Amino acid sequence: MKIGLVGVGHLGKIHLKCLLNTKFEFVGFYDPNEDIRITISEIHQIKAYDELDALIADVDCIDVVSPTVFHYEIAKKAIIAGKHVFIEKPLTETLEQAEELVALSQKHNVKVQVGHVERYNPAIRSLRNIDFKPKFIEGHRLALFNPRGTDVSVVLDLMIHDLDIVLSMIKEDVVDVRANGVCIVSKTPDICNARIEFAGGAIANLTASRISLKNMRKIRIFQNDAYISLDFLEKEAQVVKIEENVENDDFSGMTIHTNDGLKRIIIDSPEIMKNNAIEDELSDFYNAVTGQSDVLVTIDDGYRALKLAHIIQSKIVL
Numbered sequence: 001m002k003i004g005l006v007g008v009g010h011l012g013k014i015h016l017k018c019l020l021n022t023k024f025e026f027v028g029f030y031d032p033n034e035d036i037r038i039t040i041s042e043i044h045q046i047k048a049y050d051e052l053d054a055l056i057a058d059v060d061c062i063d064v065v066s067p068t069v070f071h072y073e074i075a076k077k078a079i080i081a082g083k084h085v086f087i088e089k090p091l092t093e094t095l096e097q098a099e100e101l102v103a104l105s106q107k108h109n110v111k112v113q114v115g116h117v118e119r120y121n122p123a124i125r126s127l128r129n130i131d132f133k134p135k136f137i138e139g140h141r142l143a144l145f146n147p148r149g150t151d152v153s154v155v156l157d158l159m160i161h162d163l164d165i166v167l168s169m170i171k172e173d174v175v176d177v178r179a180n181g182v183c184i185v186s187k188t189p190d191i192c193n194a195r196i197e198f199a200g201g202a203i204a205n206l207t208a209s210r211i212s213l214k215n216m217r218k219i220r221i222f223q224n225d226a227y228i229s230l231d232f233l234e235k236e237a238q239v240v241k242i243e244e245n246v247e248n249d250d251f252s253g254m255t256i257h258t259n260d261g262l263k264r265i266i267i268d269s270p271e272i273m274k275n276n277a278i279e280d281e282l283s284d285f286y287n288a289v290t291g292q293s294d295v296l297v298t299i300d301d302g303y304r305a306l307k308l309a310h311i312i313q314s315k316i317v318l
Contacts (some may be wrong), residue, residue, distance in 0.1 A: 003019060003059055003060065004116050008065075019282055027047065029055070030054075030055045031049075045178070064085060072092045075223075087113070089115050090306050116161065122272045122275050125275070126237045136222040137221050138205050144212060144214070146210065158281070162219060163206070179194040217231070217232035235272055239267075241265075
């Protein structure tokens with residue numbers, strides 16, 4: 001299965017190294033910057049294409065790691081040519097573009113995976129056996145300032161990771177969104193808070209900032225049978241549950257005497273398996289396009305996260 005890479009900026013270089021460790025046959029890459037093409041080609045001894053169309057013609061799949069504004073144009077060409085596409089988040093710049101790509105992928109029967117890489121974070125992967133039924137989700141994604149991501153708002157740059165995670169846990173319609181944000185150093189919001197209500201009553205309260213004094217990527221999930229804490233940065237997870245109908249308090253942990261009897265607090269820290277999240281998502285893409293598995297983060301998932309991100313942006317009064 002032949003694959004080509006489009007875009008070898010900061011993230012593209014990471015994808016390049018990861019692709020070389022997958023089962024894909026790496027054919028070459030395209031970048032509009034000639035100097036970058038020459039440099040990367042010499043360093044890795046790989047083929048650099050002068051034209052995007054030529055790369056698309058030579059491969060079965062395309063990995064799109066260009067700036068967001070070019071996602072639509074590149075992915076559209078590849079899909080129409082019948083090529084499978086891995087595309088970094090956010091899916092596209094506009095909802096209209098995303099809708100067209102969804103329709104084109106169905107028409108041309110190609111598989112599209114969106115790079116919401118936090119789905120592959122070992123913290124959340126350690127909770128594969130958890131039945132998520134959130135009543136309330138609290139999320140904080142804070143980052144030191146980096147001008148690299150300011151071509152889009154903090155909602156599309158950072159918060160969209162948590163939007164995808166929340167939507168993967170709560171598979172219900174969004175019925176209400178409230179949001180606010182401020183521009184500090186950019187022309188688009190650098191800090192945003194959003195409150196999202198779902199049809200079943202669940203609430204997600206998310207905060208994202210790209211001008212913080214420290215990095216933080218945490219989500220806390222509250223549901224009837226558990227409290228779940230996820231730290232995407234430190235790659236840690238914790239699950240706290242209440243055991244009912246306890247007969248005695250001969251237990252090294254914590255027990256609670258209530259009107260309903262003795263209850264026990266069970267704290268579990270699932271085993272974290274270290275991994276390379278980007279390499280894993282690209283390997284999953286290989287398995288999907290070769291028919292060995294389904295796409296984990298589909299183009300529909302990418303569209304839903306993008307749609308919610310745009311709703312949040314529309315609620316911000318600057």
